Amino acid sequence: MIRTHAAIVLKATPYAEGGAVVSFLTEHGERLSGVARGIKKPTAKWVAAFEPMGMVRVSFFGKEHAELKRVTRCELAFSPLTLGHLASSLVMACLADLFDRVAREGVEDDRLYRLLSACGRALKAHPDNALGILAYAEHWLLHCLGLLPHPRVCGRCGNDQAPLALLTPDQGWCCTACTPVDPTEALPAxxxxxxxxxxxxxxxxxxxxxxxxxxQAATTALLRALLLQELGGELRSYAVLWQTLW
Ligand SMILES: [Zn+2]
Incomplete structure (x- = not known):
């Protein structure tokens, strides 16, 4: 059976005899992966279509619950890539890595697809804001994972005016009115x-x-640490990003 999806390319990992195992985030927000064969041949028309974050139409062949499906066709519909823009390329790799970890086979969450496609289009429009878009994506991924309490009121006392002092695992955002925090450890105003x-x-x-x-700096660092911790630690794409840009 052949099934065709609008999808976003996540990662391509080399596989036997010049092929690759490629993972995708489908328009329904499910992670699907399959084997693409012969992608190293110069005539292969899909080489460019496996670039991370590329928005594609992809066809899979295989039984519904087959261990490894075959990718029979993959056409690039939109690429967020800005040639020669290093920060934007590195952030695309980070986003692909993040969503490859968060999305699950057999679980649909269309918020994931909406978020990643919106970030791809934003990257194409504003490659110079790649790091801002990465922080935006991290924030919403935490939200999708159910790990980001609403910041409107303090989770401990309900105050909606006092500045937020810290983020706790069980009570969410806590404010300075109810939570004494060493000024050196409190979040900035x-x-x-x-x-x-x-x-x-x-x-x-x-x-x-x-x-x-x-x-912004403190919130970004806090949310990024929380997300990476949830996903099992530092991702390689992040290590490359920091080594290259700093
Ligand atoms: Zn409070």
Whole structure:
């Protein structure tokens, strides 16, 4: 049986005899993977179609629950790649890596596809904001995983005015009115406002990285650490990103 999906390419891993095992995020938000053969042949028309984050139409051949399906066709519909733009390419690899870990075979979550395709289009439109778009994606992935409490009111006392002091595993965001925190460990002022910008804006409006914005820096670091911890530790694509850009 052949099934065709709109999908986003996640990762291609070399496989026997010049082939690759390629994973995809389908439009329904399910992770699917299959073997593509002969991709190293110069005539192969799909070589470029396996670039991470490429939006494709892909056809799989194989039984419904077959261990490994075969990719019979893969056509590139949209590429977020900006040639020669290093930061944007590295962030595309990070996003593909993240979604490859989060998406599951046999589990549909169409929020994942909407988020990743929105980030791809935002990257194409604003490659210079690649790091801002990465932070935006990390925030919404945590939300999809159910790990990000709403920041509007303090999870401990319900206060909706006092600045947020820290994020706790059991009570969510806690505010300075009820939670005494050493000033050197408390989150800087403005975290709630920054979170609101992430929640209410589209990927194209993802806040740009502003080195003078301490709330943005602290929130980004906090959410990134939480997400990577949830996914089992540092990802290789992230290591490459930091080594290259810093
Ligand atoms: Zn409170």
């Amino acid at each position: 403005g975290v709630r406002e920054y979170l609101r910008r992430l929640r209410t804006g589209s990927a194209e409006e993802a806040p740009w990285l502003d080195p003078s914005d301490q709330a």
